[in-house]
Amino acid sequence: MIIGACKIYFRASWVSSLKEKRMILKSIISKVKHRFNVSIAEIEMQDSHQNGVIGFACVSQETQHADQMIQNVINYIENNIEAEIYDIEIEII
Numbered sequence: 001m002i003i004g005a006c007k008i009y010f011r012a013s014w015v016s017s018l019k020e021k022r023m024i025l026k027s028i029i030s031k032v033k034h035r036f037n038v039s040i041a042e043i044e045m046q047d048s049h050q051n052g053v054i055g056f057a058c059v060s061q062e063t064q065h066a067d068q069m070i071q072n073v074i075n076y077i078e079n080n081i082e083a084e085i086y087d088i089e090i091e092i093i
Contacts, residue, residue, distance in 0.1 A: 003093040004066035005057045006074065007043065011050060012083035018049045025052060028081050032056065036073050052083075066092055 015021045025042050032040050036058075043055035056073060060066040070090055078085060 002060045002063050002066045003057060004060065004070045005091045005093070006055065006070050007087075007089040008054045008056075008074065008077060008085055009087040009089075010052055010054070010081065010083040010085050012052075013050055015050050015083075018047070021049050021052060024082060025054065028077060029054065031080060032073060032076065035076065036069065038069065038073055040073075063092055 012021060012024065015024070022042075029040050029042070032038065038056045038058045040054060040056035042052055044053035045051045054077070056070075058066055058069045058073075060069065067090075070092075074088060
């Protein structure tokens, strides 16, 4: 069993409240859940209204497949989130 995990750090400098940030996150998380077979959630910086971290994970039988799934989700998020992504951490276990 191969587990692929990823953290995406982002900044949305125009956001002025936690409610506004959560609306943006809820939308992208919902879209990713329905499009890809991954577990995804906001995992850090929940109390910061301009910064956040989305984490997601997948399970596969092959390292290459897990890496490809992670890259597909990253590309989708980069193309569909309004915020600036400033760091990405990937781990294949």
